[in-house]
Amino acid sequence: MEFILQDTDIFDEIIDDKFRRIVSKNIDNFIKNKVYVFVVSFHMNLLGDVRFKSFDVINNKINKRLNNSTTNQVLRHQLERMKHVLAENNIDIYFSTIQGDSLEKENMIKIELYEDTTTPSGAVRRKKEKQIKVTYVMPNLPYIKNYVIDFRAERISKKFYDFMEVIKDKRIMSEILQIEHTEDDNKLLVAFADQYGVLWFSTKEIEKELSEQIKERTLAAMVSVNRKL
Template sequence: MADVSKEKIYRFVVSFHVNLLNDPRFEKIELPQDKVRKNTKNDRINDLLGVQLSRLEQVLSEQGIVVYNRTIQGTYLDAENIIEIKITEDNITEQSDLNERKSKSKLKVRSIVPSLPFTQETVSRLASESLSKLFVDLMGVIRNKKIMSEILGIEPTEDENELFKSFFVQYYDLWLPTDERRKELLNKFQEKSILVLNRYSNKHN
């Protein structure tokens, strides 16, 4: 930790190979009784990862390292016997806020993600389903793939899959937006739609 400063705030992520979730050694690890909730496999995995994360947090705390955003996650690494630890500077919060963040009352963010690939796949599926419904609704209003192509700023196409791919990339944030972001993206689509529709209207007048 030679490059880590006690005067800065950090994010901490520890990653292990996701295949270890099916390793029988998981069942043999003893957990403190106060950390055990239920006997289901998923609960045990979450309890175990929580304990491991707490131990790593303790090491950082003993070194005087300020970390208020920490994660333990299962992902695909080069080998199953690798543990990857990343400590990066937290630039979201102003460093001048360091003293406040050292306060015990400051909210800490703690994430336990047993399988990052599964989580990402689930999020992607939910986003796709949500945006697909919105896209279908918008196509029901536009009713012209060439016009939709222009609204999306792509080469004219009759391929609805290509149109959806472009819509998905440009308006991905609409699936779970803040009110401000939703308004921003819908206004963007509306403005482009009006511009293109007016152009088509003028051509036929």
């Protein structure tokens, strides 16, 4: 589900009341015992707004308003107010984020709620309450996306060239990747990224499984190339 709060920016003092009206109108669309992911987006152009410094937030630990707030404090404060609306309506969320993005205009808030497929549905509430709740504050989403893309490319490229240092033969590498023989590093790198790109964020178990797969393919490729020679 996607909702838009019109004529509303991230500094709106009644952002929770506006969200409450939307939830109330759409309450029948929420399925009992389902767990949802909650994403709030605001226009990233507001990141330099001086109102971040003057906006009062409440430190719940000491129940006191804080002056001279930081950007993250304001964003988290507004997100928590909206999460409270969901809690009032018994809508379960364990993952929530607030992010600056390139929206159509500055004076709007985009809200997304969709089923969290990582959390078993129909679970007993007592068990679900033990699950760790995760909240992310991402003031500049496009920057983070670009950083992740660059980081991913760098990791994959390093793994590829580390592997090539061992193989040294592009004919064998082509066989391993199951593509037509090429001496072009870029073509080999693209094929490697397509098949083994998961290595950049893999768990030890996945990396071990892929490593075994690469070893098997390497041995088979070496046999195949030697036969052709």
